[in-house]
Amino acid sequence: MTELSFNQAAATTSTPHEFTFFTNYAQVLLLIASEPDVRMRELAFEVGITERAIQRIIEDLIVAGYLTVHKNGRRNQYAVHSDLPLKRLLFSHRTVGDLVRFVQDSPAQERKLLAM
Secondary structure, three states, X not given: OOOOOHHHHHHHXXXXXXXXOXXXXXXXXXXXXXXXXXXXXXXXXXXXXXXXXXXXXXXXXXXXXXXXXXXXXXXXXXXXXXXXEOOOHXXXXXXXXXXXXXXXXOHHHHHHHHOX
16 A cells, blocks of 8 residues: 555545635735725725625724724725734734735835835
8 A cells, every 4th residue: 555645645535625824804904005095895805705894804903903094085094003013922023014015026015015
């Protein structure tokens, strides 16, 4: 009998599950960091969840101090507090700004965030 690695055995017995490396909270925060006046509808579409779920996430991020929101006419303008540490002990030595800079793919977007 041949030995199979865990990955080989799993590949032969099941189909891969869909997953993401970033939580919905992280995705929302990163999207807002790149577009501070993004609409909840757009966030919901990009993250793949309901607008109501986006509202809860944004409220949680505001209460936790990671976001502030200001009305600009009928639109919301969000500000990400990039100097705050990430929540989990494993990552608490890193800030929200570190996460955003890690994910940003354009130097112009990074400069925009750092100006906040």
